[in-house]
Amino acid sequence: MSSKPYAAKSFGQHFLIEKKIIEKIVTDFPPQWPSGIDLILEVGPGTGALTKDLLKHNHPYLAVEADRRMAEYLREEYPQLNLIHLDALKFNPPQDKSIWLVSNLPYNVSVPLLIKFSKLPNILKMTLMFQKEVANKVLALDNGKFKNNSLHTLMQTYFDVTLLTQVQKGHFAPPPKVDSTVLSFVRKERPLLPLEDFLVLESFLRQCFQFRRKKLTSNLKNNYSTQELQEIFQQQKISLDIRAEDLSLKEMLELFKRARRLPKE
Numbered sequence: 001m002s003s004k005p006y007a008a009k010s011f012g013q014h015f016l017i018e019k020k021i022i023e024k025i026v027t028d029f030p031p032q033w034p035s036g037i038d039l040i041l042e043v044g045p046g047t048g049a050l051t052k053d054l055l056k057h058n059h060p061y062l063a064v065e066a067d068r069r070m071a072e073y074l075r076e077e078y079p080q081l082n083l084i085h086l087d088a089l090k091f092n093p094p095q096d097k098s099i100w101l102v103s104n105l106p107y108n109v110s111v112p113l114l115i116k117f118s119k120l121p122n123i124l125k126m127t128l129m130f131q132k133e134v135a136n137k138v139l140a141l142d143n144g145k146f147k148n149n150s151l152h153t154l155m156q157t158y159f160d161v162t163l164l165t166q167v168q169k170g171h172f173a174p175p176p177k178v179d180s181t182v183l184s185f186v187r188k189e190r191p192l193l194p195l196e197d198f199l200v201l202e203s204f205l206r207q208c209f210q211f212r213r214k215k216l217t218s219n220l221k222n223n224y225s226t227q228e229l230q231e232i233f234q235q236q237k238i239s240l241d242i243r244a245e246d247l248s249l250k251e252m253l254e255l256f257k258r259a260r261r262l263p264k265e
Helices: 019-026 051-055 068-077 107-118 132-139 150-158 195-208 216-220 226-235 249-260
Strands: 039-043 061-065 083-085 099-104 123-131 159-167 180-187
Touching: 019 051, 019 159, 019 180, 039 051, 051 061, 061 068, 068 083, 107 123, 107 132, 107 150, 123 132, 123 159, 132 150, 132 159, 132 180, 150 159, 150 195, 150 249, 195 216, 195 249, 216 226, 226 249
Parallel strands: 039 061, 039 099, 061 083, 099 123
Antiparallel strands: 123 180, 159 180
């Protein structure tokens, strides 16, 4: 049996070694487990810190690993493993199965992967580890205060998100430079907007939060006239001087609904 491959910087690899954290992740079952989930999908299993225990569920399982060394090691370590050697950003999960996605996401592509998988309606549950700073954005936490952002609004529109556990640098080998956070996502049975609106909403939010310190009206002025913005803001009883980060989730989604009814200039 070959030795474990070393962590490669090019893949942003840091291997989880803390057993208590591993146990919390692999037991973060969907509420309807196991009947409501057809497949466990693990992205970036690395040397298999989570894989060993995920396989113990005796449930259909699929792993996607971009690093050929890791893929070869895991196939030797777990001959029964169903594994695809592919960059997860290029991977399209099966559409005919309800999925629980589990991953210690690579820091450098965590947000693109989150967006990619959030758009897929059959991914009902996600247990994902992020750099703590990114997790705080999903939770809209900024030094203990609520500060809205595009990622928070997008995720909260389609998922119920909870903090599962905090992860310290020393829980990895090699240790990263920052702490991490594991978040648990459960897809809303009744999303706040239809999933067909996902891409349009994402684009609108990028515009709203393009310049964080600017007024929201300044960020939107390239697409809507001053008069249109004044009318919308007055209808919602929102100050024209407000920043996007100070709007609640409900206010931001209402703004989106009103703005999309207007023809763009």
